[in-house]
Amino acid sequence: MVIHEFEKSLKYEQSKFTTNNRFYFDKLGATKIERIEFFNEEEKQLQRKDIDLYITKGGKRISVSEKDRRVNFNDIIIEFYSVYHKKIRGWMDYSEAEYLAYFVPGKVVWINKKQLVEFYKNELKPAVTDQFFDELKSCNKIKSTKNITIRGEKENITLVAAYNPTYITMNVCLGFDLLTKLSIDYEVFPFK
DSSP: OOBOOHHHHHHHHHHTHHHHHHHHHHTTOOSEEEEOOSSSHHHHHHHHTTOOEEEEETTEEEEEEEEEOSSOOSEEEEEEEEEGGGTEEOGGGTOOOSEEEEEETTEEEEEEHHHHHHHIIIIIHHHSOHHHHHHHHHTTOSEEEEEEEETTEEEEEEEEEEEOSSOEEEEEEEEHHHHHHTTOOEEEEEOO
C-alpha cells in the first residue's frame, strides 16, 4: 500500500503556482491573480471555503479552486472525506468557489464549480454510501469500482483511498463523459 504524504502533495501544488499562473494569463486572459495563503484568519476562512485564488478577467473577480494531479486518469477526483475515521467531510462540502481549475499533465480542465457542487450535494453524495468506503478500508485497497444510479441510469465510479500516516482520505473519481452527460459546463485546454 502506498502512503500518501500531505506535505509532499502541498509542496508539489506550490511548485506549480508559476506554471498555473501562466494558464490564467495566457489561456483565460486574466489580468490579475490573487493567491490565497493561510497566514491570517481571513485567508484561512477563504481556504476553508475551497477558494485558492481569485482571478480578474474582463473586469470581473472570479473565485477559483485549484487542484493538481500528477497523473492524467481522464477523470476528476472528488474528496468525500478528508479524514475518514473522524467523518470530516472533504472540500466539496464547503466549496464556495465559482470555478475549478483542474491541472493534469498536458491539459487543464476549467469546470463550473457551482454546478459540480450542486450535483455532488443533491445526487452524488446521497448515492455513495459509507459502506462503499468501509469495504475499501477493510480490504486495505487503494481503489475499487462501484455501480450507482444517477438520474435513472447506472454509472460506474471509482473509489480511491489515500492512506496517510495517521488518517485516510476517501475520494470518488468520475469520468468527464459523466460530467458531459450531466450538462456540467467544463472546457478542456491543452497546456504544458
